[in-house]
Amino acid sequence: MVTNNMDINYTTCSYVFFTFITIFLLQRLLTSSTRRGTPPGPRALPILGHMHLLRSSLPRSLQALSQTYGPLMNIRIGSLQVLVVSDSDTAKQILKTHDPDFASKFVFGPRHFNVYKGAEFFNAPYGPYWRFMKKLCMTKLFAGHQLDRFVGIREEETLALLSSLVEKSRNGEACDLGLEFTALTTKILSKMVMGKRCRQNSNLPIEIRKIVSDIMACATRLGLMELFGPLRDLDVFGNGEKLRSSIWRYDELVEKILKDYEDGKSGNDGEKDKDIVDILLDTYNDPKAELKLTLNQIKFFILELFMASLDTTSAALQWTMTELINHQNIFTKIREEIKSILGNTHRLIKESDLQKLPYLQAAIKETLRLHPVGPLLRRECNRDMKINGYYVKSGTKIFINAYGIMRDPRTYKDPDKFVPERFLVAEENTERKMGYYYQQYMLELKGQDVNYLAFGSGRRGCLGASHASLVLSLTIGSLVQCFDWTVKGDEEKFKIKLPTGFSASGTAGGSSLMCSPKLYFDPFG
Template sequence: MASTSEFANNCYFFSFSIIATLLVHSFIKICTNFRSKARHPPSPPALPIIGHLHLLSSKLPKSFETLAKRYGPLFQLRIGTSTFLVVSEASLAKEMLKTHDVDFASKFVFGPSQHMIYKDGSFIKGAYGTYWRFMRKLCMTKLFAGPQIERFIHIREQETLKLLKSLVTKSSNGEECDLSMELPALTNSMICRMAMGKKWSQNPNLPVEIRKLVRAIMGYGAKLGFTDVFGPLKKFDLSGYGKKLTEALWAYDRLLEQNIKDYENSEVNGSEKDEKDVMDILLETYRDTNSEVELTRERIKFFFLELFLAGVDTTAATIEWAMVELINNPHISKKLRLEIESVVGSSRLVKESDVPKLPYLQAVLKETLRIHPPGPLLRRQCNRDCQINGFDIKEGTKVFINAYVIMRDPKTWNEPDKFIPERFLINSTENLEMGSSKGQDFHFLPFGSGRRACVGESHASIVMHTTVGALIQCFDWKVKGEEKVDVEVVTGYAGAMAHALVCYPITYFDPFKA
């Protein structure tokens, strides 16, 4: 009995300590804001401890949209001990991402950073600084430059043909396919081969091994994301997911370390490679004693992890959404196929070089990105005190730019919730040069804008256009048991589908018999 009573007392003391800490933090913040003469953005009434958490649903972009209608396009929220600024208008996005681009050139990490084994060297999610500028220059001049992207055209073609061959087989057997599984496998294999082509040739299962670990890291990280905003709670791994996340990260680390050693051994033994992949280029920089920034092994591993986390599912999700809209709108699918046939003919498969001559295909992808952005919330962090729209923004403020709402603004887009690719055709009065590939139109932000715009946009764009083009050119699509696909999205701030896209491919054009 005594031990039970002692345990109960300890639990009570633990709970009281957490609540007291949060209350003191909130009290200090309120007093500080009261004394300050700064003009803060509007904010809804908050509750003790949880702040504005009670105003948010599991679908953050929609929750932010509802709050913006009441509190304006720029408002402030507190979730636990963290303060966020939410932007819901293109003009304000432009002010942040262009006028004050440097001030908002950092990103904040929304997730369980305390379990991350790589404590330094984040590029995609990292702070703006010397290392980030160095890596961005390396990406733009070597890793993802035009010649490097073109050098891997055979990889993209081979992986696309592998997918099409599998679908033709399923079609002849009357089998269903799960595009929600097929498409991430496609994009993962492409990135893996471009990143570590030599290792792939020695171990064809490498993409599967990496995909398994990355999915585990993403899954455990997503389950821990909630506790990250609750100050003291994030120090305690009450669910055990923190331990599992760390174990998955170390498993990934061991796999990448072995790959790096294999690359180094092959160079010592004088093995020749037909082409330099991303790992080759990074290891050259790693060995360069005159490099302006030290590129460590840990940074190389972290770079690849972020590459897989950011590049696989977003590209696959966009292709999947495009197929959903084309299945649900057969007249658009028919129009797209007619365009492809008029340009490509009926004797060969659509190629990357055909895309510039297929404006309707481009319009379909732009409309997909507009209505189903892979990153509906752009994350930024203020680097220094500044003013936005007359409001004082403090250094360190975390920012969500609601690209989902901006790209559905009825003041800009006619019938914004409808899938209308024609709005992006050159003769459309609504076009206004929207869909700029460089993020200069702040009404259209699927890849972000400014210094932190997506560096992998060129590769993603090529894969999306050729894959969607091939899937429509080669197959009719039927949904199992229904005429249309459910367009519900998952919870959180991602843009993926909530349900698997399971459908039947019916061969229309067999590229292997042409």
């Protein structure tokens, strides 16, 4: 009897064992067959995915992995499964050839804590609302004529920055250029968006900056939780509630601003005085508009503008000054170029001079190549298709490694060196040629060349590239023209840190740019 029971148990165990083996082999067979034709990638760990292969510099880590697994590879960061594009040929297929099929962005962040959920534009799916707002941006909000209206704001705030620095120079004080640039970009954007209200309340840009900074800080902390799928819906550390509270604070502020605008409408407001809030409210009240905007969409669009612009423009300014202070020979060349176009006129450069300064433009472009403010471009596939011979399913998330593409040695000689000359045309610098160069510069900033993706490319390229270029060129040109700079402390140069995370371009000299301005040309003298 005991023997019979042992035989039965043995037979049962053997059956179960072979059943599991069969299921396992079938799963492997099915998995391998379904994965056949998909892009390659390294072996992933449970839960962590490929996080063990990624250093703190994510763009550079992905660039290194692409050397082994190719220009289109599968990567999993926690629960985030993405395809990573690492060369310009593959990027061209996504950003140019099949642009409409990759015109959506995937959202990486805590959407369920956003009180404006579903009202986004910058991360909206490619559809009627996104196309309507894109058209509004291109024809009214950020069109050339509208940017021309804001020239006074940009020049006024640049003069205010120079005045502060002149005083510091005369007092022998050091300054944190990072903080100065943050204040500059906040004031410029605030006056562009809601200039009428800023004239009534000079502290409004500071209030907005504080709230937007709180929102971005909470969103960043929550974004890290997204890497671990089951935790994304849990507010483990209370950051979700903090985010929601910060957004409601913003809502209360902007609600009052919009009401003030509506109450103050006279019907006789000059077209030339319209700011961005004016244009948005005109569209909201237009019965003939192609699409009816909601107030939540307007509120969130304004918030998105601040979140997308403030830190990126400030970071680009910081990186440019870092490279110029670290490369005094290039700094001097820009100053000499400014002198050459001003001649004997004793004045500060203006926006109208910028197209005559190709070396300044080349230095800015080279900075953005080395230090893109958006090193990883996000896209999402809208339909099943083939890229590089691999199957890419609808809904697949894509990272385009702009950082890696712009440091590709097959495209750029000595890609890690700061060499503005690589972007200069080897022709005589007549005024006509310089004007032509400036036009080419603007086209390239907008992503026409997939080897250069400082502001993205395609339908989802940066809408503010022209404005950012004007702020960068005018600010950097003025600081070079007016001051010599020395790094505070024992170091002769700022230390360069690699980019980290999914966005932002890293840091220069730690968390601040402490340096001392020495007056070279008095713009007020």
